[in-house]
Amino acid sequence: MISRNVATVIVSVIVAIIALEIILRIAGIAYLEIYRLDPVLGWSPRPLAKSSASPNSPAPIEINGAGFRDRDHAVAKSDEVFRIVVLGDSFVEGREVGFDDLFWQITQRELETCQPRGKRPEILGFGINGYGTAQELLVLREHALKYQPDLVLLAFFTGNDVANNSAELDGHPERPYFELRDDELVLNRNNLDSIEFRIERWWSNLGQSVYNHLRSAQVLRQLYLTNKLRRKYLDLTVADQLVADLNREIYQPPETEQWIRAWQISEALISRMKREANAAGADFWLVLMTNPAQVYPDQRVRIDVATPTVFKDLMYPDRRLNGFAALLEIPLIGLAAPLRTFAERNQALLHGSADFAGGHWNKKGHAVAGREIARRLCDAYGTERSIERREPVTDE
DSSP states (O other), X not given: OOOHHHHHHHHHHHHHHHHHHHHHHHHTOOOOOOEEEETTTXXXXXXXXXXXXXXXXXXXXXXXXXXXXXXXXXXXOOTTEEEEEEEEXXXXXXXXXXXXXXXXXXXXXXXXXXXXXXXXXXEEEEEOTTOOHHHHHHHHHHTGGGGOOSEEEEEEOTTTHHHHTOTTTTXXXXXXXXXEETTEEEEEOHHHHSHHHHHHHHHXXXXXXXXXXXXXXXXXXXXXXXXXXXXXTTTOOHHHHHTTTSOGGGGSOOOSHHHHHHHHHHHHHHHHHHHHHHHTTOEEEEEEOXXXXXXXXXXXXXXXXXXXXSSOOTTHHHHHHHXXXXXXXXXXXXXXXXXXXHHHHHTOOOBSOSSOOOSSBOHHHHHHHHHHHHHHHHHHHBSSOOOOOOOOOXXX
16 A cells, blocks of 8 residues: 555645646646658648747747648739748748748848839748758648749758758658659658558657647756757867768768769759749749858858868858759859858857857848848849848847
């Protein structure tokens, strides 16, 4: 039998947990597991999911009914609207900033001054954390094209997208991949069709259902993740922070068969995306996101980052993709040069924070990128050339 003291402790713990659950609900604090395993895309956000801001995700997140971090949009497009869809990974999802501070939201507001093709601009975001170009092509097919876009923007992050597109280099058990067979792209989704994935998906949905109803468990997990993240980057130099979790091999021409194939697959995916967007009546542009080391304001630190590589060339992936895009007549917006110019002139960090120089764009990075993209699009589509090359300064 359980002693009276033990029973008292158990009851006290239960009462404390119930009280904490009530307090967290009243305060509106919830750190939900937003992502679920997806039989087509590998993983995807849960439609209508919401999560509070936290040290690991500084902005609150709300997912729309279609399953993306965006407002809801009507599928049917008005004749008075110039519709743009943005495909990408965590840079597009932008969990580090509030929704209105996302670069593509800033681009939309800026485009209102030049009225692309004489129409009201509307930008739809289809960014999902961790995606590679293969998943983004599937998002284009499964979700984005039904919104009848006039323009498709692919936000390509060279820091990991090339590796993410290679099953050999990436090897993610829950990611679909494309392979090149006789120079043709072929989807390989054997891992998602496996019985192991189906069991994992069922078990994951069950566990997340329980977890998402326990606010106290969510708070404890956030404390654990915050401490883990702090310890992971605690002793890194600034140069190491700038390339943390990225592939240094991206800064030089490929030297192994695996990297050669990874580049070939990535370029084939971009080419296929262009063809499918054009076939649906949409223009297609490539936007090159920046790696933290490319736009760090101190040139000496950028040199320190490049030194371990043979070619000392932080701009290799951008130059390669510029040449590739030119061959395929794909308009390209390279953000590294304008963002680096802004960072040097203003001694501003555009990625990370004062505590960690790497990672994603911060609020200022989104602002500078959003306006540069708008400037280029206004030059191409605007009925009035009212967007000048401004350097936005935002409060941190």
